[in-house]
Amino acid sequence: MRSWGPGRNVCRVARREGVTALGVACVEPASIGLADVGSEPTGDKPSFPVLLLGCPARRALVSESSWKILAVFRRSVYCMSRRGAVVCVGHPSLGAGPLNVLAALPRDLDGRNRGLLPGAPVRRNGTMLHVDVRLAVSLAKGRLWRPTPPPSHWDPAVLAGNLDALASEIRRHAPPAGLTQAFPNLRTRTPSAGFGSELTGRLAHAAGPGIEALRTWLESVTSAEPIHEAPPAAVASLIGLGPGLTPSGDDVLGGALIALRALGWRDAADALARRTLARARSRTHAISYAHLVCAAAGEGAAALHDTLVALCSPAAPRLGDCVEAVAAIGHSSGWDALVGLALVASAAIATGWAGASCRVTPQ
Amino acid sequence: MTEQKVLFADPLRVINIGLELFAEDLKAAGVEVVHVNWRPPSGANPRLAALLASLEDDE
C-alpha cells in the first residue's frame, strides 16, 4: 500500500500498541452510568473489555439497548440503533473517535469464524454489549475519550509556518484518489499513474465549485470584518461526492467543521453544520452521516485533533506522526479531512485573524 | 376434543440442536435443516439455565 520513508517507525509502533500516546491526553475515567444488572454470564463466550469510548458513542449506548450490525470490517463492526444512532466497535488501532468503542478485540472481525454479518442483532444488557451471539464487549471499565483542544491562544504566523509543513507532507504522501487534487495549494507534484486520473480529474472538477465556495465563505467568516452570510448552497455539492466508504466531500466538510469549532469559530461552525446536515441525510449514507453529525459538534478522529494541536503549536511537534495517524484513516478519508482542516487554517492565515468567535447573522 | 393439527402434510424443515450427525443425515436425505451449534448457557449450570429459560418465556 503506502510506502513510507525511514523514520516513521516510532509512530507506527505506537499505533500498533493500540491507542496512540497522542490521543490519551484527554482520557478520563468514566462512569458509564448504566445500572449494572449484576455480572451477566456470557457462558463460554469470551467478553472483551472496552478500553476507550467517545462521548457520543456512550450517550447512544446508554439510551438504547436494541441495535443491529450495520457493517463488518476487519478491525471494526458498525452498529446502528433502532433510532438510527451509529457506533463503531473496534480494535484500538483504529484510534479514538467520537463514535468509536475501542476494545481489546481480535484483529479479524470479518473473518469467517467470527460469523458476524450485517443485520444481526446487537443488544446491550447492563454493561455488556452482545454483538450477535458470538461477541460480547464489556463496557463497565471503558474510559471516556474527549478530543484534545488546541491552545486557546495561537499565533497565525505559527499556523502559517506549520501549514506549509502540512502541505508538504500532503504533497509527498497523499494518494491520487480523493480531493487533495482539488485543493489548489496541495496539488501533488508527481503525476498520477493509471486510469484513475481521468476519474480523479473529473472528481476534482466536480468538487471545484464546492471547495471554492467553501474557501471564499471561510475567508469571510474568519476575517477581522466578518461577512455575515450562511455558507453558499454550492458548499452542499460536496456532500456524498467521491470514492471511499465515507465520500471525500463528506470528509472535507467534516475536517472543516472540526477545525472551525476547535479554533473558536463557534457560530461559523454552527452555520456550516446547518448547511451540511440539512442535506446530508438524503445525500450520503448512514455511516458518513453519523461522522458528519459528530464533526458538526466539533468531534472527529483523535489524530485529526492532534494534528490541529500540532498546527497551532510552535515548531509543530510531531506533526509528521500526527499526519501519519490521520493518513491511516480509510484510504483517502484522512487526507480529505486534512484538506478541510487546511482550508480553515489557510483562511485564518489569509485573513490574519487570531482566534475568538465571530457572529453570523442567522438565516 | 380440540382440533387436531394435520400431521405433517408439509415437507419436513428441521432445526437441529446438539449432535451434528443428525443434521448431516437429514441433509443427505435432502431435508432442509439448520444446525445450531449449541453450548451450555449460563456457565454450564443447568439449574440457572432452566430458570433463565423459564423467565425468558414469560416475556
Next chain:
Amino acid sequence: MPTKSEVLPSFYQDSVVLMQIAGQIRTRPGVRQAAVFMGTPANHALLGDAGLATQESLKARPEDLILTVDAETDAEAASALAAARELLVARRQAVERSGALRPRTLDSALRMLPGANLVAISVPGPYAKAEAMRALKRGRHVFLFSDNVPVQDEVDLKQEAWKRRLLCMGPDCGTAYLNGTGIGFYNVVPKGRIGCVAASGTGLQAVASRLAALGEGLSHGIGVGGRDLSAEVGGTMTLLALEALALDPATDAVVLISKPPHHDVMLRLDAALQRIPKPTVVCCLGATSPGQGRARWVGELDAAADAVVAAVRGQDWSPRPFSDPDDVRRRIGRLRELGPMAASGILGLFTGGTLAHEAHLILKDLLKGVIFNRRSGGEGICHRLLDLGADEYTVGRPHPMIDPQVRIDLIREAGRSPHVGVLLLDLVLGRGAHPNPAAPLVAAIQQARQTAEAGGRRLAAVASVVGTTLDPQGLSAQRTQLRDGGVEILPTNGEAARFAALIVKPDLGLSLLEARR
C-alpha cells in the same frame, strides 16, 4: 463503449479494499475505466459525467455500492464486473457459509429457517427441558433424543405439547419418521400407508424394516420415548399420536409398539385404541391383551408388522414360530451332524434393548435358567441375555450400534468360556449405525470359535438383521458377510431366539417345528 454496472445493496466496505478492487479491475483486459463508489446523488452525477452511469447504477441508494466498468467489449466489461463482484462478495459468502449457517440459538436459527416445523434436540439431559420448551412455545414439534431427563421435566414438556397439539417425541427417543423422512437412528423405508407409534426406537426400526421387507411403508413413525406410558407421564404423547394417526388421511392402519403400560394408563390407552376407525395392531412386549377390542394384540415386533400388513390387505394372518420351518429343520440337522450341542448355554449380546427384551420373553417360556441383564450369577447351565445399550456398558462410550468394541470383547470372552455354546446376536443397520457392523462381528466370532475349538468346544452363532435394502450398509451385503462367517441368520429376532433355543434343547422341535399355534 460498453459500460456495465452492478449494484450491491447495503454494502459497506472498507475504503482500502474498495480502492484495491478498483485498481485490480482497471488492470483487466479491455478495461478503460472502472469505478467503485457509494451510490450518493453526487456520485451518480460524477459517474454520469464520466460516462460510467447506467440504468442499473442509477438504482443505487447512498448505502449501496456501485461497481461500474467501461471496457472495449461487452464480454470484457461483464467479466471485469464479475471479478469485482467476486472479490467483494467472496468474503461475505465465506462468513455466511460458515458463520451464519451456524447459529447458536433456536431463535437465530428460526430467523434463517422461519418455515421450520420440527426442532430436533440432542443436548445433555439437564438442559433438554429448556431447549424443548422453547421450541414448543415457538409452535414447533420436537424430536427429543436426549436421555437422563428428569421425569418431571418430561411431564411438563408433554403437558405443554398436549396443550398446543404438538408432538414432543421423547425424551429418550432415538427414532422417528415424519411424512416419510427418518430422523435420528433409522432404517430407510419407503413412504407408505402404515402409521406407527413407538415407545421404543429399536422397536420402531424393527417394525419399519419388516414393513419394507413386506413391500409396505410408513406414513409416520412417531416415537414417544421410553417412559411415556409410565404412571407419571400418563401416556400423553401416545394418546396424542394415536389421535393424530387416526385422523391422518395418509395412514390406513396403526401399529403401537411399547413395553407394558402402567395399569392406570392402560385403561386410557385402551379407550383411545377403541376410537381408531382403522385396523390397529398393538405390541406391548410382555403385556397381554386387555380382552375384547378393536385392536389386535400380538406378542412380537415382527408379528406386529405381519399382522398390520395382513389387515390392510384384507388377508388372514396368525403367528407362527418360524416362517419357513422346513429350512429351519434342515439347518438344525446340519448343525447336529457336526456334533452334539445340547446342554450348553446361550449368550445373547444385543445392541437393541427392546430386541433383548423380546428375546428374553420368548426364551423364558422355552428354557429354564434364563437370566436377563446380569453379567454374573446363575448356577449350572444358564442362558444369559445382555442389553449392551444399557447404562453400565455405555458410560463414557458410544452406543454399541455405533461402536462394536464392547460386544467384540464379550464374544472373545465367550470363546474362552466352557458354558457358552450359542451366541445370539442382533445386527441393527440404518442411518447413524456403524457403517459395516457385520465385519467386526464376524471377525470376533471367528476368533472366539478358534479359541473354543482349541478347547474342544463348539460355538454356534445365531443372528437376525434389522435393516432394509435401502440402508447405507446394504442389507444383502451384511447378510452375506454373516453367512460366509458361519453365522446362522434368521429373518426376525423372535425366530433367531427360537432357533438358538432349538440348538440347545432339541426336543423343542416338537412344538416349534410341527404344531401350528
